[in-house]
Amino acid sequence: MFNGRRSRYWLFFHIVFIYITISFLWWSYLLHRNNAENFREVVDRHRQQYIGTGGDPLRFESTRAYEVIYEDYRRTEWMLYGEGAVFLFLIGLGFWRIRKTFREEIAMTRQQNNFLLSITHELKSPLASLKLTMQTMQKRKLEEEQMRRLGDMALDDIERLQSLVENILLASKIESANFRLNRELFDVSEMVQTIYDRIMDKYQGQRDFHADIEKDVHIYGDQLSFSSVVYNLIENAIKYSGPDAHIRVRLHGDEQNVYLHVADTGTGIPDAEKEKIFGRFYRIGREETRTTKGTGLGLFIVKHVVEMHGGHIAVQDNLPKGSIFKVTIPVGAA
Numbered sequence: 001m002f003n004g005r006r007s008r009y010w011l012f013f014h015i016v017f018i019y020i021t022i023s024f025l026w027w028s029y030l031l032h033r034n035n036a037e038n039f040r041e042v043v044d045r046h047r048q049q050y051i052g053t054g055g056d057p058l059r060f061e062s063t064r065a066y067e068v069i070y071e072d073y074r075r076t077e078w079m080l081y082g083e084g085a086v087f088l089f090l091i092g093l094g095f096w097r098i099r100k101t102f103r104e105e106i107a108m109t110r111q112q113n114n115f116l117l118s119i120t121h122e123l124k125s126p127l128a129s130l131k132l133t134m135q136t137m138q139k140r141k142l143e144e145e146q147m148r149r150l151g152d153m154a155l156d157d158i159e160r161l162q163s164l165v166e167n168i169l170l171a172s173k174i175e176s177a178n179f180r181l182n183r184e185l186f187d188v189s190e191m192v193q194t195i196y197d198r199i200m201d202k203y204q205g206q207r208d209f210h211a212d213i214e215k216d217v218h219i220y221g222d223q224l225s226f227s228s229v230v231y232n233l234i235e236n237a238i239k240y241s242g243p244d245a246h247i248r249v250r251l252h253g254d255e256q257n258v259y260l261h262v263a264d265t266g267t268g269i270p271d272a273e274k275e276k277i278f279g280r281f282y283r284i285g286r287e288e289t290r291t292t293k294g295t296g297l298g299l300f301i302v303k304h305v306v307e308m309h310g311g312h313i314a315v316q317d318n319l320p321k322g323s324i325f326k327v328t329i330p331v332g333a334a
């Protein structure tokens with residue numbers, strides 16, 4: 001998890017914290033001891049005076065003078081406890097904050113590294129495949145059917161590059177303060193159906209698809225960014241499931257909201273990851289060992305776009321396995 005320099009900082013940070021805590025406890029102990037010694041000294045002095053004026057030594061502790069000294073001692077004790085507790089609390093709070101920030105920074109750096117690793121691959125592999133396709137077309141005399149197949153492959157690669165570039169652009173636009181939705185009334189049913197058909201066409205025979213898309217569902221929203229919500233959710237359902245998986249897309253609406261559900265019977269998402277997957281660059285597992293490729297931007301975009309439309313997204317376990325992404329978006333006012 002940590003590289004050498006970070007481990008050293010981490011160790012140094014813990015040593016400093018332990019040192020501060022131990023010295024604080026030591027100083028508290030000394031102050032406490034000092035207070036007790038002081039108390040004994042004052043009591044002895046007053047006892048001598050009391051005896052000197054003919055008082056009974058056994059009754060000194062029930063005199064008013066002793067009571068005042070004792071109260072003073074207790075007050076100082078409580079002050080030491082109180083200040084000590086506040087100080088310890090502040091040290092603990094500071095330690096917890098620094099530790100949290102440190103961990104967040106490490107997680108962010110790891111995700112950025114993952115992103116760089118994945119984006120390099122995501123750019124390189126369709127480009128290499130496109131180059132190979134073009135070289136084959138150039139060098140060999142091909143039959144019409146072969147040309148068509150190669151053309152399809154090239155288009156797939158271009159589409160992959162295009163969606164990658166779109167995701168990167170959209171993610172950076174979303175993060176900029178002046179990003180505004182370009183709202184208009186549009187037919188979501190038509191949009192979902194078109195994207196669904198296109199994806200189903202691409203993965204024909206590789207998954208079991210089913211759609212339940214209500215007709216004429218409209219919202220007042222941003223078409224371009226909303227299409228990326230639909231596209232990312234369906235593409236993910238395919239990407240994170242095997243060839244025998246069932247993919248279900250459901251769209252329906254009522255007076256207030258539009259509901260889009262995308263379910264798969266794929267790998268599923270552990271509970272501990274269900275929130276994290278919406279983070280920027282976040283991908284489950286380590287980039288070096290992962291077999292599926294991606295950038296960790298898809299769900300980040302999906303969540304932001306949905307929330308910018310005033311809606312929300314939730315992910316649940318599907319039965320017997322897989323996940324269901326549920327998007328709810330208010331129809332909005334024109």
Ligand code: ADP
Nearest residue numbers: 236237240268277283284294295296297298299
């Ligand atoms: P990408 O797919 O490019 O990695 P996303 O932001 O779309 O990025 O998804 C983030 C992570 O969430 C993915 O890396 C994957 O681990 C997990 N994930 C997303 N959708 C699904 C799904 N339908 N089933 C299982 N895991 C998923």
